[in-house]
Amino acid sequence: MNTATPPIKFGVCGLGRIGAQHCQFFSEDRERYQPVAFCDVDADRARETAAKYHGRPYVDFAEFLADPDMELAIIATRSLDHARHAEQALAAGKIVLLEKPIGVTEKDYDILQRLDREYAGKLYCGQNHRFEPAFQNALAIIREGVLGRVYSIKLTKHHIFMRRSDWQSRLDCGGGQLSVWGPHLLDQALQLLDGSPVRDVWSCLRRVLAAGDADDHARILLKAESGAVAEIEISNSVALPSPYCVIYGERGALMYGQDQKEIRLRHLAPGFQWGEATASTGTPPAAEVWHEGADKLPWIEETRPVTPDVNMWDYVEIELARHLFDAIRKGIPFPVKNPDALEVVRLTEIVKKQNAQFNWVE
Numbered sequence: 001m002n003t004a005t006p007p008i009k010f011g012v013c014g015l016g017r018i019g020a021q022h023c024q025f026f027s028e029d030r031e032r033y034q035p036v037a038f039c040d041v042d043a044d045r046a047r048e049t050a051a052k053y054h055g056r057p058y059v060d061f062a063e064f065l066a067d068p069d070m071e072l073a074i075i076a077t078r079s080l081d082h083a084r085h086a087e088q089a090l091a092a093g094k095i096v097l098l099e100k101p102i103g104v105t106e107k108d109y110d111i112l113q114r115l116d117r118e119y120a121g122k123l124y125c126g127q128n129h130r131f132e133p134a135f136q137n138a139l140a141i142i143r144e145g146v147l148g149r150v151y152s153i154k155l156t157k158h159h160i161f162m163r164r165s166d167w168q169s170r171l172d173c174g175g176g177q178l179s180v181w182g183p184h185l186l187d188q189a190l191q192l193l194d195g196s197p198v199r200d201v202w203s204c205l206r207r208v209l210a211a212g213d214a215d216d217h218a219r220i221l222l223k224a225e226s227g228a229v230a231e232i233e234i235s236n237s238v239a240l241p242s243p244y245c246v247i248y249g250e251r252g253a254l255m256y257g258q259d260q261k262e263i264r265l266r267h268l269a270p271g272f273q274w275g276e277a278t279a280s281t282g283t284p285p286a287a288e289v290w291h292e293g294a295d296k297l298p299w300i301e302e303t304r305p306v307t308p309d310v311n312m313w314d315y316v317e318i319e320l321a322r323h324l325f326d327a328i329r330k331g332i333p334f335p336v337k338n339p340d341a342l343e344v345v346r347l348t349e350i351v352k353k354q355n356a357q358f359n360w361v362e
Ligand SMILES: NC(=O)c1ccc[n+]([C@@H]2O[C@H](COP(=O)([O-])OP(=O)(O)OC[C@H]3O[C@@H](n4cnc5c(N)ncnc54)[C@H](O)[C@@H]3O)[C@@H](O)[C@H]2O)c1
Pocket: 013, 014, 015, 016, 017, 018, 019, 039, 040, 041, 042, 045, 061, 076, 077, 078, 079, 080, 081, 099, 100, 101, 126, 127, 128, 129, 179, 180
Protein backbone atom coordinates (compact mmCIF):
# COMPACT_ATOMS: atom_id res chain seq x y z
CA MET A 1 0.00 0.00 0.00
CA ASN A 2 1.26 3.44 -0.83
CA THR A 3 -0.65 5.92 1.28
CA ALA A 4 1.34 8.84 -0.20
CA THR A 5 0.77 10.61 3.08
CA PRO A 6 2.94 10.58 6.17
CA PRO A 7 2.12 8.09 8.92
CA ILE A 8 0.27 9.40 11.95
CA LYS A 9 2.56 9.77 14.94
CA PHE A 10 0.58 8.44 17.86
CA GLY A 11 0.79 8.00 21.59
CA VAL A 12 -1.20 5.80 23.97
CA CYS A 13 -2.16 6.74 27.52
CA GLY A 14 -3.23 3.81 29.69
CA LEU A 15 -1.10 0.79 28.84
CA GLY A 16 -3.28 -1.95 30.33
CA ARG A 17 -5.31 -4.68 28.69
CA ILE A 18 -6.76 -2.65 25.80
CA GLY A 19 -3.96 -0.06 25.72
CA ALA A 20 -1.52 -2.88 24.95
CA GLN A 21 -3.74 -3.97 22.06
CA HIS A 22 -3.77 -0.45 20.62
CA CYS A 23 0.02 -0.24 20.96
CA GLN A 24 0.42 -3.52 19.10
CA PHE A 25 -2.06 -3.08 16.26
CA PHE A 26 -1.41 0.58 15.52
CA SER A 27 2.37 -0.02 15.61
CA GLU A 28 2.08 -3.03 13.30
CA ASP A 29 0.29 -0.84 10.73
CA ARG A 30 3.60 0.81 9.87
CA GLU A 31 2.57 2.66 6.74
CA ARG A 32 -0.23 4.39 8.57
CA TYR A 33 1.11 4.84 12.09
CA GLN A 34 4.33 5.56 13.94
CA PRO A 35 4.49 5.09 17.72
CA VAL A 36 6.12 7.97 19.60
CA ALA A 37 4.80 8.30 23.16
CA PHE A 38 3.56 5.98 25.91
CA CYS A 39 2.04 7.09 29.19
CA ASP A 40 1.01 5.18 32.29
CA VAL A 41 0.96 5.99 35.98
CA ASP A 42 2.81 2.69 36.35
CA ALA A 43 6.34 3.83 35.47
CA ASP A 44 7.58 0.31 34.71
CA ARG A 45 4.74 -0.21 32.25
CA ALA A 46 5.47 3.11 30.56
CA ARG A 47 9.20 2.39 30.33
CA GLU A 48 8.82 -1.20 29.11
CA THR A 49 6.19 -0.31 26.50
CA ALA A 50 8.19 2.67 25.24
CA ALA A 51 11.28 0.47 24.93
CA LYS A 52 9.32 -2.19 23.03
CA TYR A 53 7.93 0.29 20.49
CA HIS A 54 10.89 2.69 20.41
CA GLY A 55 8.93 5.64 21.76
CA ARG A 56 9.20 7.95 24.77
CA PRO A 57 7.83 6.95 28.20
CA TYR A 58 5.74 9.29 30.38
CA VAL A 59 4.15 8.91 33.79
CA ASP A 60 2.68 12.40 33.79
CA PHE A 61 -0.32 12.97 31.51
CA ALA A 62 0.42 16.69 30.99
CA GLU A 63 4.02 15.89 29.92
CA PHE A 64 2.71 13.17 27.60
CA LEU A 65 0.35 15.70 26.01
CA ALA A 66 3.23 18.15 25.61
CA ASP A 67 5.12 15.67 23.38
CA PRO A 68 5.55 17.82 20.26
CA ASP A 69 5.79 14.86 17.90
CA MET A 70 2.51 13.22 18.86
CA GLU A 71 -0.39 14.05 16.53
CA LEU A 72 -2.86 11.44 17.79
CA ALA A 73 -3.45 10.63 21.47
CA ILE A 74 -5.18 7.33 22.14
CA ILE A 75 -6.89 7.47 25.53
CA ALA A 76 -7.23 4.02 27.13
CA THR A 77 -7.23 4.90 30.80
CA ARG A 78 -9.96 3.89 33.24
CA SER A 79 -13.49 4.73 32.19
CA LEU A 80 -14.15 7.53 34.69
CA ASP A 81 -11.14 9.46 33.34
CA HIS A 82 -12.07 9.26 29.66
CA ALA A 83 -14.04 12.46 29.11
CA ARG A 84 -11.65 14.57 31.20
CA HIS A 85 -8.57 13.10 29.52
CA ALA A 86 -10.09 13.70 26.08
CA GLU A 87 -10.78 17.31 27.06
CA GLN A 88 -7.16 17.85 28.12
CA ALA A 89 -5.74 16.15 25.04
CA LEU A 90 -7.92 18.18 22.65
CA ALA A 91 -6.99 21.38 24.49
CA ALA A 92 -3.33 20.40 23.97
CA GLY A 93 -3.96 20.33 20.22
CA LYS A 94 -4.03 16.56 19.75
CA ILE A 95 -6.40 14.45 17.70
CA VAL A 96 -8.05 12.04 20.13
CA LEU A 97 -9.17 8.44 19.82
CA LEU A 98 -11.23 7.90 22.94
CA GLU A 99 -11.78 4.41 24.27
CA LYS A 100 -15.30 3.34 25.24
CA PRO A 101 -17.19 4.05 27.42
CA ILE A 102 -16.53 7.57 26.17
CA GLY A 103 -18.46 8.86 29.18
CA VAL A 104 -19.76 7.36 32.41
CA THR A 105 -21.58 10.24 34.11
CA GLU A 106 -24.04 12.96 33.18
CA LYS A 107 -21.20 15.45 33.56
CA ASP A 108 -19.12 13.41 31.09
CA TYR A 109 -22.04 13.54 28.66
CA ASP A 110 -22.12 17.35 28.88
CA ILE A 111 -18.34 17.59 28.42
CA LEU A 112 -18.38 15.28 25.40
CA GLN A 113 -21.20 17.14 23.68
CA ARG A 114 -19.24 20.36 24.08
CA LEU A 115 -15.99 18.77 22.85
CA ASP A 116 -17.76 17.42 19.79
CA ARG A 117 -18.99 20.94 19.00
CA GLU A 118 -15.73 22.75 19.78
CA TYR A 119 -13.24 20.34 18.20
CA ALA A 120 -14.91 19.29 14.97
CA GLY A 121 -13.01 16.48 13.27
CA LYS A 122 -10.61 15.98 16.19
CA LEU A 123 -12.51 13.62 18.48
CA TYR A 124 -13.01 9.97 17.47
CA CYS A 125 -14.87 7.39 19.52
CA GLY A 126 -13.22 3.98 19.64
CA GLN A 127 -16.24 1.70 19.63
CA ASN A 128 -14.20 -0.98 17.90
CA HIS A 129 -16.84 -3.72 17.99
CA ARG A 130 -18.69 -1.85 15.27
CA PHE A 131 -16.16 -3.63 13.05
CA GLU A 132 -16.98 -7.21 14.08
CA PRO A 133 -17.21 -9.18 10.83
CA ALA A 134 -20.37 -11.06 11.89
CA PHE A 135 -22.13 -7.81 12.77
CA GLN A 136 -21.09 -6.24 9.46
CA ASN A 137 -22.27 -9.39 7.60
CA ALA A 138 -25.63 -9.24 9.41
CA LEU A 139 -26.05 -5.59 8.47
CA ALA A 140 -25.32 -6.45 4.83
CA ILE A 141 -27.91 -9.27 4.86
CA ILE A 142 -30.54 -6.92 6.27
CA ARG A 143 -29.71 -4.41 3.54
CA GLU A 144 -30.09 -7.16 0.91
CA GLY A 145 -33.74 -7.12 1.97
CA VAL A 146 -34.17 -10.90 2.29
CA LEU A 147 -35.47 -10.60 5.86
CA GLY A 148 -38.03 -7.96 4.92
CA ARG A 149 -38.72 -5.21 7.43
CA VAL A 150 -36.83 -5.94 10.65
CA TYR A 151 -39.01 -5.68 13.75
CA SER A 152 -37.05 -7.47 16.48
CA ILE A 153 -33.35 -7.55 17.33
CA LYS A 154 -31.74 -9.49 20.16
CA LEU A 155 -28.10 -8.93 20.99
CA THR A 156 -26.60 -11.02 23.73
CA LYS A 157 -23.06 -10.89 25.05
CA HIS A 158 -22.67 -13.87 27.36
CA HIS A 159 -19.15 -13.92 28.70
CA ILE A 160 -17.81 -17.08 30.24
CA PHE A 161 -19.43 -17.70 33.63
CA MET A 162 -17.10 -15.85 35.97
CA ARG A 163 -16.80 -13.89 39.18
CA ARG A 164 -15.01 -10.67 38.33
CA SER A 165 -13.00 -8.96 41.06
CA ASP A 166 -10.98 -6.27 39.25
CA TRP A 167 -11.81 -2.54 39.17
CA GLN A 168 -14.40 -3.21 36.47
CA SER A 169 -16.53 -4.88 39.15
CA ARG A 170 -16.64 -1.67 41.25
CA LEU A 171 -18.93 1.30 40.60
CA ASP A 172 -16.61 3.79 42.32
CA CYS A 173 -14.06 2.91 39.59
CA GLY A 174 -16.60 3.21 36.76
CA GLY A 175 -17.02 -0.56 36.38
CA GLY A 176 -20.03 -2.74 35.58
CA GLN A 177 -21.21 -4.39 32.38
CA LEU A 178 -23.33 -1.37 31.44
CA SER A 179 -20.02 0.45 30.90
CA VAL A 180 -17.92 -2.53 29.87
CA TRP A 181 -19.99 -4.10 27.06
CA GLY A 182 -23.02 -1.78 27.12
CA PRO A 183 -21.46 0.71 24.68
CA HIS A 184 -20.64 -2.02 22.13
CA LEU A 185 -24.10 -3.60 22.14
CA LEU A 186 -25.95 -0.29 22.32
CA ASP A 187 -23.90 0.91 19.36
CA GLN A 188 -24.70 -2.24 17.37
CA ALA A 189 -28.39 -2.04 18.34
CA LEU A 190 -28.63 1.57 17.15
CA GLN A 191 -27.12 0.55 13.82
CA LEU A 192 -29.56 -2.33 13.46
CA LEU A 193 -32.45 0.00 14.29
CA ASP A 194 -31.27 1.79 11.16
CA GLY A 195 -31.23 5.32 12.44
CA SER A 196 -34.76 5.28 13.81
CA PRO A 197 -34.64 7.33 17.03
CA VAL A 198 -35.05 5.45 20.30
CA ARG A 199 -38.30 6.54 21.97
CA ASP A 200 -38.59 4.14 24.93
CA VAL A 201 -36.06 2.41 27.15
CA TRP A 202 -36.70 -0.36 29.70
CA SER A 203 -33.89 -1.91 31.63
CA CYS A 204 -33.08 -4.15 34.56
CA LEU A 205 -29.56 -4.49 35.94
CA ARG A 206 -28.36 -6.93 38.60
CA ARG A 207 -25.23 -7.93 40.40
CA VAL A 208 -25.20 -11.71 40.42
CA LEU A 209 -21.63 -12.90 40.93
CA ALA A 210 -19.29 -9.89 40.80
CA ALA A 211 -17.08 -9.41 43.83
CA GLY A 212 -17.68 -5.66 43.70
CA ASP A 213 -20.93 -3.69 43.76
CA ALA A 214 -21.29 -3.25 39.99
CA ASP A 215 -23.80 -4.83 37.61
CA ASP A 216 -22.74 -8.06 35.93
CA HIS A 217 -26.09 -8.93 34.35
CA ALA A 218 -27.76 -6.24 32.27
CA ARG A 219 -30.98 -6.34 30.24
CA ILE A 220 -31.99 -3.35 28.15
CA LEU A 221 -34.92 -2.96 25.77
CA LEU A 222 -35.00 -0.15 23.23
CA LYS A 223 -38.12 0.72 21.23
CA ALA A 224 -37.48 2.82 18.16
CA GLU A 225 -39.80 5.30 16.48
CA SER A 226 -40.16 2.75 13.62
CA GLY A 227 -41.73 0.32 16.11
CA ALA A 228 -38.74 -2.04 15.98
CA VAL A 229 -37.46 -3.31 19.30
CA ALA A 230 -33.87 -4.14 20.24
CA GLU A 231 -33.22 -6.29 23.26
CA ILE A 232 -29.77 -6.42 24.81
CA GLU A 233 -28.46 -8.83 27.41
CA ILE A 234 -24.93 -8.70 28.76
CA SER A 235 -23.84 -11.12 31.42
CA ASN A 236 -20.95 -12.71 33.25
CA SER A 237 -23.40 -14.94 35.08
CA VAL A 238 -25.16 -17.32 32.71
CA ALA A 239 -24.15 -20.96 32.66
CA LEU A 240 -25.67 -21.68 29.23
CA PRO A 241 -25.00 -18.93 26.70
CA SER A 242 -27.63 -17.80 24.17
CA PRO A 243 -26.83 -16.91 20.55
CA TYR A 244 -25.08 -13.56 20.17
CA CYS A 245 -27.50 -12.16 17.64
CA VAL A 246 -31.06 -13.02 16.56
CA ILE A 247 -32.91 -10.79 14.12
CA TYR A 248 -36.52 -11.19 13.02
CA GLY A 249 -37.90 -9.59 9.90
CA GLU A 250 -41.31 -9.84 8.25
CA ARG A 251 -39.91 -12.32 5.68
CA GLY A 252 -37.29 -14.22 7.65
CA ALA A 253 -34.74 -14.39 10.42
CA LEU A 254 -31.02 -14.68 11.01
CA MET A 255 -28.93 -15.71 13.95
CA TYR A 256 -25.32 -16.27 14.92
CA GLY A 257 -23.64 -17.66 18.00
CA GLN A 258 -21.20 -16.28 20.53
CA ASP A 259 -18.35 -17.68 18.38
CA GLN A 260 -19.52 -15.48 15.48
CA LYS A 261 -18.33 -17.99 12.88
CA GLU A 262 -21.46 -18.55 10.76
CA ILE A 263 -24.84 -16.95 10.19
CA ARG A 264 -27.98 -19.07 9.95
CA LEU A 265 -30.66 -17.64 7.70
CA ARG A 266 -34.24 -18.69 7.03
CA HIS A 267 -36.26 -16.52 4.75
CA LEU A 268 -39.11 -16.65 2.26
CA ALA A 269 -38.22 -17.03 -1.42
CA PRO A 270 -37.78 -13.56 -2.93
CA GLY A 271 -40.71 -13.95 -5.36
CA PHE A 272 -43.19 -15.09 -2.70
CA GLN A 273 -46.06 -12.73 -1.90
CA TRP A 274 -48.89 -13.40 0.53
CA GLY A 275 -52.25 -13.52 -1.22
CA GLU A 276 -55.24 -11.47 -0.14
CA ALA A 277 -56.72 -12.64 3.17
CA THR A 278 -59.23 -11.41 5.69
CA ALA A 279 -59.55 -12.57 9.26
CA SER A 280 -62.70 -14.53 10.02
CA THR A 281 -64.79 -14.36 13.17
CA GLY A 282 -65.85 -18.00 12.70
CA THR A 283 -64.60 -21.12 14.49
CA PRO A 284 -61.82 -22.84 12.52
CA PRO A 285 -62.47 -26.40 11.31
CA ALA A 286 -61.28 -28.95 13.86
CA ALA A 287 -59.57 -31.38 11.48
CA GLU A 288 -58.31 -29.23 8.60
CA VAL A 289 -55.42 -26.84 8.16
CA TRP A 290 -56.70 -23.46 9.32
CA HIS A 291 -53.63 -21.23 8.76
CA GLU A 292 -51.12 -20.45 6.04
CA GLY A 293 -48.48 -22.25 8.05
CA ALA A 294 -44.75 -22.50 7.93
CA ASP A 295 -44.60 -25.94 6.27
CA LYS A 296 -46.45 -24.67 3.16
CA LEU A 297 -44.22 -21.68 2.58
CA PRO A 298 -41.27 -21.48 0.14
CA TRP A 299 -38.44 -21.23 2.64
CA ILE A 300 -34.82 -20.70 1.76
CA GLU A 301 -32.45 -21.94 4.44
CA GLU A 302 -28.78 -21.08 4.36
CA THR A 303 -25.75 -21.08 6.58
CA ARG A 304 -23.27 -18.46 5.49
CA PRO A 305 -19.72 -18.43 6.87
CA VAL A 306 -18.81 -15.09 8.40
CA THR A 307 -16.35 -13.26 6.20
CA PRO A 308 -13.58 -12.42 6.46
CA ASP A 309 -12.63 -15.54 8.44
CA VAL A 310 -10.38 -13.84 10.96
CA ASN A 311 -9.73 -13.52 14.66
CA MET A 312 -12.51 -11.07 15.55
CA TRP A 313 -10.59 -9.50 18.44
CA ASP A 314 -7.60 -8.66 16.24
CA TYR A 315 -9.73 -7.61 13.30
CA VAL A 316 -11.70 -4.95 15.19
CA GLU A 317 -8.38 -3.30 16.13
CA ILE A 318 -7.01 -3.52 12.58
CA GLU A 319 -10.20 -2.00 11.19
CA LEU A 320 -10.29 0.69 13.86
CA ALA A 321 -6.77 1.76 12.87
CA ARG A 322 -7.52 1.65 9.14
CA HIS A 323 -10.74 3.66 9.37
CA LEU A 324 -9.15 6.21 11.69
CA PHE A 325 -6.31 6.79 9.26
CA ASP A 326 -8.76 7.21 6.39
CA ALA A 327 -10.70 9.75 8.43
CA ILE A 328 -7.68 11.77 9.57
CA ARG A 329 -5.61 11.68 6.38
CA LYS A 330 -8.19 11.23 3.62
CA GLY A 331 -11.28 12.90 5.07
CA ILE A 332 -13.34 9.71 4.68
CA PRO A 333 -16.06 9.82 7.38
CA PHE A 334 -15.23 7.64 10.39
CA PRO A 335 -17.90 4.92 10.61
CA VAL A 336 -18.58 5.58 14.31
CA LYS A 337 -20.15 9.01 14.13
CA ASN A 338 -19.97 11.13 17.26
CA PRO A 339 -23.76 11.69 17.48
CA ASP A 340 -24.16 7.88 17.55
CA ALA A 341 -21.53 7.52 20.28
CA LEU A 342 -23.17 10.35 22.25
CA GLU A 343 -26.55 8.66 21.88
CA VAL A 344 -25.02 5.60 23.54
CA VAL A 345 -24.03 7.77 26.53
CA ARG A 346 -27.54 9.31 26.65
CA LEU A 347 -29.13 5.85 26.72
CA THR A 348 -26.68 4.70 29.38
CA GLU A 349 -27.73 7.62 31.56
CA ILE A 350 -31.39 6.61 31.21
CA VAL A 351 -30.54 3.02 32.18
CA LYS A 352 -28.66 4.25 35.25
CA LYS A 353 -31.67 6.31 36.38
CA GLN A 354 -33.93 3.28 35.90
CA ASN A 355 -31.61 1.25 38.12
CA ALA A 356 -31.28 3.53 41.10
CA GLN A 357 -30.62 0.51 43.33
CA PHE A 358 -27.00 0.89 42.19
CA ASN A 359 -24.72 3.47 43.74
CA TRP A 360 -23.68 5.18 40.49
CA VAL A 361 -20.84 7.70 40.53
CA GLU A 362 -22.28 11.17 39.89
N1 LIG B 1 -12.82 -1.38 23.18
C1 LIG B 1 -12.54 -2.49 23.80
O1 LIG B 1 -12.61 -3.55 23.20
C2 LIG B 1 -12.07 -2.46 25.22
C3 LIG B 1 -11.52 -3.61 25.80
C4 LIG B 1 -11.08 -3.53 27.10
C5 LIG B 1 -11.18 -2.35 27.82
N2 LIG B 1 -11.76 -1.25 27.23
C6 LIG B 1 -11.89 0.01 28.00
O2 LIG B 1 -10.58 0.56 28.10
C7 LIG B 1 -10.39 1.15 29.37
C8 LIG B 1 -9.21 0.50 30.04
O3 LIG B 1 -9.53 -0.83 30.31
P1 LIG B 1 -8.42 -1.93 30.58
O4 LIG B 1 -9.14 -3.20 30.70
O5 LIG B 1 -7.34 -1.80 29.57
O6 LIG B 1 -7.90 -1.46 32.02
P2 LIG B 1 -6.51 -1.81 32.71
O7 LIG B 1 -6.72 -1.59 34.16
O8 LIG B 1 -6.00 -3.11 32.25
O9 LIG B 1 -5.54 -0.66 32.13
C9 LIG B 1 -5.63 0.70 32.46
C10 LIG B 1 -4.22 1.26 32.44
O10 LIG B 1 -4.30 2.68 32.63
C11 LIG B 1 -3.32 3.06 33.57
N3 LIG B 1 -3.79 4.32 34.16
C12 LIG B 1 -4.80 4.48 35.04
N4 LIG B 1 -4.95 5.80 35.31
C13 LIG B 1 -4.05 6.47 34.56
C14 LIG B 1 -3.74 7.83 34.39
N5 LIG B 1 -4.41 8.78 35.04
N6 LIG B 1 -2.74 8.16 33.54
C15 LIG B 1 -2.06 7.18 32.88
N7 LIG B 1 -2.32 5.87 33.00
C16 LIG B 1 -3.31 5.52 33.83
C17 LIG B 1 -3.21 1.88 34.53
O11 LIG B 1 -1.99 1.88 35.23
C18 LIG B 1 -3.33 0.71 33.55
O12 LIG B 1 -2.07 0.35 33.02
C19 LIG B 1 -11.70 0.97 30.12
O13 LIG B 1 -12.45 2.13 30.03
C20 LIG B 1 -12.38 -0.17 29.41
O14 LIG B 1 -13.78 -0.08 29.47
C21 LIG B 1 -12.16 -1.29 25.95
